[in-house]
Amino acid sequence: MRQTLVAGNWKMNGSREGNRRLLDGIKAGISEGVNAEVVVCPPAIYIPQAARRLNESGIAWGGQDLSQHESGAYTGEISAAMLWDYQCKYVIIGHSERRSLHAETDAQVAEKFIAAQKTGLTPILCIGELLTEREAGETEAVVARQLDAVIDAAGIEAIAGCVIAYEPVWAIGTGKTASPQQAQDVHAFIRQRVAAQNVDVAEKVRILYGGSVKPDNAAELFAKADIDGGLIGGASLDAEGFLAICRAV
Ligand code: 13P
Secondary structure (H helix, E strand, O other), X not given: OOOOEEEEEOOOOOOHHHHHHHHHHHHHHHOOOOOOEEEEEOOHHHHHHHHHHHOOOOOEEEEOOOOOOOOOOOOOOOOHHHHHHOOOOEEEEOOHHHXXXXXXXXXXXXXXXXXXXXXXXXXXXXXXXXXXXXXXXXXXXXXXXXXHHXXXXXXXXXXXXXXXXXXXXXXXXXXXXXXXXXHHHHHHHHHHHHHOOOHHHHHHOEEEEEOOOOHHHHHHHHOOOOOOEEEEOHHHHOHHHHHHHHHOO
């Protein structure tokens, strides 16, 4: 049985004061018990704050991105080792906003994935189609291409040590959630694609859904056979909302 993972991607939101309240609120709620593994991914500058406040809370923390390079002349970038230095367990890789706003390619995403795993971080690999791609019937082709780029570069066994997040781009921040069945169909496709190469890995890998997950739709999504949790954006910025999603497991 795969353990459900609920991950909060804060994106570029937060402040020291606001984070303090948010982290303490989540920590207090989680201490009452939830059935999910929980991780928060604040902006990089606030990772040390999360590390301090979440120490021994049972809640993990992670980065939203990392450089594919180990170190050197890459102004503004953050390496896997730096995230590791602050006890990050996870790092989001290939988020659609990185792909679209920062022109990250499938090949670069694969390099980042490898850099993360080499250091001990667990990648949360984001894949998902644009609205135009879904309307053109290309959803499966797009997620297959994005997934294969990583499998080809890192090997199928590497997938066992990662988390995949299916985030249809048209559902991110739009209030338009994929229906539980639409999400399940793509999750099943992703799992089958992994299974075609290694059945054990396919059974183990956790596949999260992301895109307008809210307290009122989380339970229905998480109830689907191939949905092993969620990658939560907007709703992770409110402790009560995020906790309600964690409890929907
Ligand atoms: P929203 O939950 O705000 O739609 O964002 C989803 C997302 O992009 C998480 O990475």
